[in-house]
Amino acid sequence: MRRTGLSILLCMLFVPVVVAAEKPLKKASFLPQWSPQAQFAGYYVAYKKGFYKDHGIDLTILQGGPDRPPLLFLTEGKTDFASSWLSTGLRWRSSGHKVINICQIVQRSALMLIAKKSHLITTPRDMDGKKVSLWGDEFQIQPRAFFRKYDLNVETIPQAFSVNLFLRDGVDVASATWYNEYHTIINSGVDPDELRTFFFHEHGLNFPEDGIYTLEETFKRDPSLSCAFVKASIEGWVYAFSHPDEALDIVLRFIEQAKIPANRTHQKWMLNRMKDLVVISDSPGSMGRLQQTDYQNVSHVLNESGVIETMPEFKSFFVWCDKDVEK
């Protein structure tokens, strides 16, 4: 069923290609929020397969990394489009930056807490009084909301990029993403049945993550550019999911170009998990659409957490390209 859904979607998306190919290419740039990996497979695949060119865009994909906050780069005009978490986008929007979400790629939160069963943690309540390592900024919003929800008093310590502290039992619970750290832990010799996982989306804290952001101003100046970018990106994702081996080859080439150690097994896991997170419905056309309920849930939690003071209006924050706009 899912495959059928994807195919139909793919067919629909290819329709405007013929029309768009005639036009002169528009220059644009895109910044992912991290260094090249399968988390951004759709964009790299769309780039390599020429989907952006087909939609009239001469795209440059900038290299992301921890020292390159995408929304900062966006507001400073260093990129036209950026990938960022919904919570980050909301924070920026509510703090007065005119950033808008034009496509919500990751619909389901990959963020999770993970514990070893040997530390006697099986329910959220078992975390009480335990040592939990957390990443910074937006990565703390869901865990802290989770602790509030279950009324947990935990000792938090900062967590860097490795999971070694967790592996060596320096903490009881660590932060992780389903597509990345979880797999790193498994591939450091811990068996899945030795672990207890707490997915936030299973605890009423589903924060849609990676989305495409641009400036309101950029969108208004040339809506068709933004919409073309979104369409080409979605095509890229659909293609990546239906051609995983080819997509992995493409992603690995980008990783090698960035001189980062490339591990195909890990990227394969990541791409498969991205499919779980991106394609949550069989209905064609649902991909990329930010659900208002998700939006309200996130903004509510953010507001509660004191991250944002005002909740931006959904319609002004999320702009979905329908056919009218493209014309």
Place this chain on the structure above:
Amino acid sequence: MWKNRGIAFKLILSTSVSSGLIFLLVFALNYFSSLKIVVTDIQTNAQSLALSKANMIETILSSTQKIPETLACFLENGSYDREQILRILREIVEKNPEICGSTIAFETSPFEGKSSAFAPSFYKANGKMLFSELSGDSGGYFTSDWYQIPKELSRPQWSEPYYAGGGGNMLLATYSVPFYRVVRGETQFMGVITASISLEWLQNIVASIKVLQTGYGVLISKNGTLVTHPLKELIMNETIFGLAEERGDTKLREIGRKMIRGESGFVPFQSMGTEEHYWVYYTPIPSSGWALAILFPRNELVVDINRLTWVVAILGILGLSLLSIGLTVIARSITKPLTTMAMATQEIARGNLDVELPLPRSGDEAGVLLSAFRSMKDSLKDYIQRLTETTASKERIESELMIAHDIQMSLLPKTFPPFPDREEFDIHAMIHPAREVGGDFYDFFLIDHDHLCFAIGDVSGKGVPASLFMAMTKTLIKATSSGGIAPGEILTRVNRDLIQGNDACMFATIFFGVLNTNTGKIFYANGGHNYPFILRRGNEATWLEGNRGIVVGGVENATYETGQAVLESGDSIFLYTDGVTEAMNEREELFSDDRLRTRLTLLQGHAPKELISGVAEEVAEFSQNMPQADDIAMMVIRFSGKRNG
């Protein structure tokens, strides 16, 4: 199917199969016990090699550990200022060539005028000594593994190996020791002292592990990361578990888990990447939690065994082939003569005794059989030839005897009634020689109108000589008989004539008589013969009384008396030879005189012909299936008297 197969086939198949099985058994036993010996050997070697390498690594690591540990001891117990710290740190890096960098990272700076973080660091780069101060805020050393892990675990730790400066080529590992100070009775975490070493030497040690051509050593970190591996692209880029996942190799993952848990072991292992079979010995490097594995290539290690196995297998197959060839030769040496003989037998059965048989080539059983068969064929041929000849001569003799028989029979009067115009007497006689020709005879003739001579005799012996003697005797009797000579005289003369030239010493018993056909008076003489019976009407049969006399032709100058008797009208005289009374039945009983007399008494009054056939039937019935041993002759003369007188 099996039943109809040839001896050679059965012999070769059963022997080959059984010796093949024995060979396989010995072969397998040999192979597996050799393998066991080799494996035990390899395990010992593997263990000592792995342990010696692990010890080598352990020694270097633990000597490195001493430096930050000593410094920690100093910082925990002594007093120092900033300059001292920097000088000591510099000296550590300078004076220990193996250490390429060292840091003292404070949780909070113990010196005034500094921000909360303080982490002076000396390190070597391109042969120069460099100094830097690390920052402690967000993204700084507080959350680095080398600082955070020993701090949280409150014990020294070796870091995971890492590349210097992120993308550099130099592989480093850092040993971090947390240090504390007791303030007002409370142990307070002060910071972490590190010493970093290049792992080039370690990579060299492990890379130097070469087992034959394809065996190698692998070092994995505590997380399972491949620190050394013959495949460069895997180094620091893949964990043993990632490799296991990629290859779908759960066994590899299990080995990896045992390795990072600090276990040792020796296990067989097949690489899902190269398909190569190995034996793996793994052992931990205890101080760092890393583990060393040495892969012993199975194929290369068992190459000698395999070669030996091949040699044994080839020898075995060769031996089996030789055995089969030998068996074929032997079996053929048995079956070939058999086949030839079988064909020859069929030929012989068809009557062809000239069929060629091969000469026996050996003295074994088959050869002996062939020899015997050859001589049997030859004897058979001879025998049949002789038989053919004998049969031919026997047939000739038989035909001659038949002629002799016919002649002898023709000598005797056989037309009955012989004198149909004479009513005063009636004669009937019968002779039945035991063989074609016999010695018994009878005769009767008229010497004048009123005198009938009659004789019955039995020549000693049987067959042709007896018949010739009989013929001579009969002729003599007939020649001698004439009117006026008494029967006694006639026998005396016959005796005399027979004795002359009787070189064969043959003799005959003869009863000779003359009947006066008018009066019924009988003159008679007996030459050793059974007395005939007189059958008088209404009376029992009685012997004709008189002297028996001696055999004719036996004694020179023997004389015979003449007796006389009178037959009344209706009386008969029954003459016979001893073939009648001495006929035997199956119980070897004689027919006997009594039985004859009884029978004659019963038959008296019958015509001569009926009387003779009655006795003959009685004798035949008595002797039944017993072959006739002696000639039988019987004669009856019935006197009726004168009808007209």
